Amino acid sequence: MASATKTTSHSLSDDDQKTPINSSSIVSLINPTDPPANASTKGIQILTRAQTSHPLDPLSAAEIKVAVATVRAAGATPEVRDGMRFVEVVLSEPDKNIVALADAYFFPPFQPSLLPRTKGGAVIPSKLLPRRARLVVYNKKSNETSIWIVELSEVHATTRGGHHRGKVISSQTIRDVQPPMDAVEYAECEEVMKNYPPFQEAMKKRGIEDMDLVMVDAWCVGYHGEADAPSRRLAKPLIFCRTESDCPMENGYARPVEGIYALVDMQNMVVLEFEDRKLVPLPPADPLRNYTPGHTRGGVDRSDVKPLQILQPNGPSFRVNGQYVEWQKWNFRIGFTPREGLVIHSVAYVDGSRGRRPIAHRLSFVEMVVPYGDPNDPHYRKNAFDAGEDGLGKNAHSLK
Structure with missing residues (x-):
């Protein structure tokens, strides 16, 4: 089926709209053929169908840029604008009726039955509502977290001579919350700790002179009392x-430095509390700690495992069209967010004469909690919320 972005939509004349539209007529609109030379086009308005993004497609780089610029420009003062840190910029997912309209007419699976109807029959739209972005913004200067909704009225690549335009729909400051820390804050926290003289002395007591070997992981404090x-x-x-500081595969987590307590103010990047509570010997250096090829027990890799080859001489059984995936009788859309990672939208099954059966509107891992289960300090507070605190999507790796 031809791409929706390359076809034209035909709005019907008044006479045509008196008759309900059936599936075959919708298909002819989606895949219009050139009319005969003597055909009359009276009463038919030709509209360019300019929907390049499905309502559920992740934001493009251009859309993210527009959303960020729109929010930053809306800052009340230069200080507010300069203090903004954009923790998350994602698609503000539309209502189900908008998704149904897109799937009915603009994008596969092209289901005419989803079109809105009036007494005169199905309504053929000329365009969808503008897409929207949802932004989580942390202001470092004021220690405030806010959520913004921006309408992406028109976003074109500047290389095509287009222009960018966004409009703030809403903004709300959320009290007594903290958004996830970002990579910049992690790096700043490590630098603050390494430059803190009591910390340097604690490292020397453990025989660590080279601070480049030290790894500092900033963990959320959790909420164990009012102090947190x-x-x-x-x-x-x-x-x-x-x-080893120059080994790219060096597994530093194999050698924890224990007995040290520190509390860091991440807003102002200062060490608030520090104690060297107990001198715990470092784990000895172990050449097998990295689990890399050749570093196995005995010093050689196993040779008793036969090769595994997976071949598909006729190609895969699935088809991918943008974010739309078809596999056997299943079809769905793929999305992605920094917090959840993979998101699967509009899962459906083509069930013979019953047609396309909706199975799930939205599927994702909303959270993954990892309780370490050790009552000793500092491990008792290691209960990582991998999605909310760190982001499953931000830590995902490509399988290619």
């Missing part, structure tokens, strides 16, 4: 030490 209340942006770092 989210009115402050706090972290309690965990410390590790590599044995």
